[in-house]
Amino acid sequence: MMNGTDRKMEKASDKVFFSSYASVNIHENMVRDESRTQAYRKAIMQCSDLIKDKVVVDIGCGTGILSCFCAKAGAKRVYAIDASSIIEQAKLVVKENHLEGVVQLISGKAETVDLPEKADILVSEWMGHFLLFEGMLNSVVVARDRFLKKGGLILPSKCTLFVAPMDCKRMYDRRITFWSSTKKTYDLSMECMIPFAKKNLLNSVRREDIPSDTVMDPGQPFYDLDINTVTIEDLNRVEGSFQMTCDRTTNLTGIAVWFDAYFEAPSKDTVVLSTSPFSPRTHWNQAVLYREEGLPVQKGDVIKGSMTITPADRNERHLDVKLSYQVGDGQPEEKIYNTWQTPGPVEMY
Structure with missing residues (x-):
């Protein structure tokens, strides 16, 4: 059970975390990283037969690039979730690529937002320095348990x-x-x-x-x-x-x-x-x-x-x-x- 001090610290740490992802610098760094971005793109595109006409949830969608990959791979619907204000830019990226009919941007934390349906696939780029730094995997685990159908596909697994x-x-x-x-x-x-x-x-x-x-x-x-x-x-x-x-x-x-x-x-x-x-x-x-x-x-x-x-x-x-x-x-x-x-x-x- 969290006491009041723990809750304040949790809110403070979340505020710092999400505000850091509001800047263009960190997203430019990630998108410029071709090893990272092409690995996701290759994995998603080679699974197009598994993604076609299916529901995808993208946790911590950032600029929306992974959500767009899933939409291009044939997803019926992609729920792109992010608690940072970068989601406003993701809306523009989705619109620029004419994918707004597939990708639905949801502002909020995976722990608190609701989806109208279960997802068949969960995708997320949650890995931090030393793998676990920033604790984003916790949100992915919560999203998996809340949103993913039993036996659903997780990328990466x-x-x-x-x-x-x-x-x-x-x-x-x-x-x-x-x-x-x-x-x-x-x-x-x-x-x-x-x-x-x-x-x-x-x-x-x-x-x-x-x-x-x-x-x-x-x-x-x-x-x-x-x-x-x-x-x-x-x-x-x-x-x-x-x-x-x-x-x-x-x-x-x-x-x-x-x-x-x-x-x-x-x-x-x-x-x-x-x-x-x-x-x-x-x-x-x-x-x-x-x-x-x-x-x-x-x-x-x-x-x-x-x-x-x-x-x-x-x-x-x-x-x-x-x-x-x-x-x-x-x-x-x-x-x-x-x-x-x-x-x-x-x-x-």
């Missing part, structure tokens, strides 16, 4: 979180060691900033465009998410274990995390949207959990550990991430990271 060790000294130097360079550049010492920089940067989940050559393992899955069956209770504590092998002798300076999303449908090839550093860049980039200092590792060293992701106490749309791991027979380590100071979307161009 599954996601997997991956983890890999990194030798990311270049990025570490760019943000931390940088403060030792001002003496040479400006004849002004600022090394006193290093503890402050570490405190601000190394306790939070960092959003980075990771060079693939800094990753010391192809990536190991540690959590599989099935959107058809996941519950709100499941999302209150996401956890998994992993085992990685270092492919070189170097220093371990951080742990990288990314996700893949899978668009599965009966008798169709699975479309995969990957945010891996080995795949074409996306606006999600990757996440890095930095160490305080580099740890020497040898080629072949095995790193075993676990990760637990929970909604942050201060704001349920943010995350607390507990990382525990051990390199070989070395000392076990454990640290909690948060997304409070995680930077916003990295511009694609």
Whole structure:
């Protein structure tokens, strides 16, 4: 049961979340992301025989681009839901493409709006940084249970979180060691900033465009998410274990995390949207959990550990991430990271 303070915090966090999506910048960034947008388009269009003459619900429709794809794929009706004021622009996009006879824009939250009928298909681009940042999947789960017919199609249907060790000294130097360079550049010492920089940067989940050559393992899955069956209770504590092998002798300076999303449908090839550093860049980039200092590792060293992701106490749309791991027979380590100071979307161009 929520008390009054919890309700106020919930409303405040929702207000910040939805207002952030009222700006053109974030939508430009998403639409410019061809890996993301073409994956949705391909998945939707290859399911045109399943979508034809069916009812679709689009949760968090934004500019309405996915709703328009569904309409072009032959949907009888598309209910496009969004609580942000960007929905006014979505109405214009729908009208410009002469799809207003199919796409119906609904302003509000999936938790509170009503539909006149059940949907056959649910589509949503809900994935956030570190997959679960922003907590939009909760709304998709509610919409699934409220609006989708039993056995209905969900796009995407599954996601997997991956983890890999990194030798990311270049990025570490760019943000931390940088403060030792001002003496040479400006004849002004600022090394006193290093503890402050570490405190601000190394306790939070960092959003980075990771060079693939800094990753010391192809990536190991540690959590599989099935959107058809996941519950709100499941999302209150996401956890998994992993085992990685270092492919070189170097220093371990951080742990990288990314996700893949899978668009599965009966008798169709699975479309995969990957945010891996080995795949074409996306606006999600990757996440890095930095160490305080580099740890020497040898080629072949095995790193075993676990990760637990929970909604942050201060704001349920943010995350607390507990990382525990051990390199070989070395000392076990454990640290909690948060997304409070995680930077916003990295511009694609």
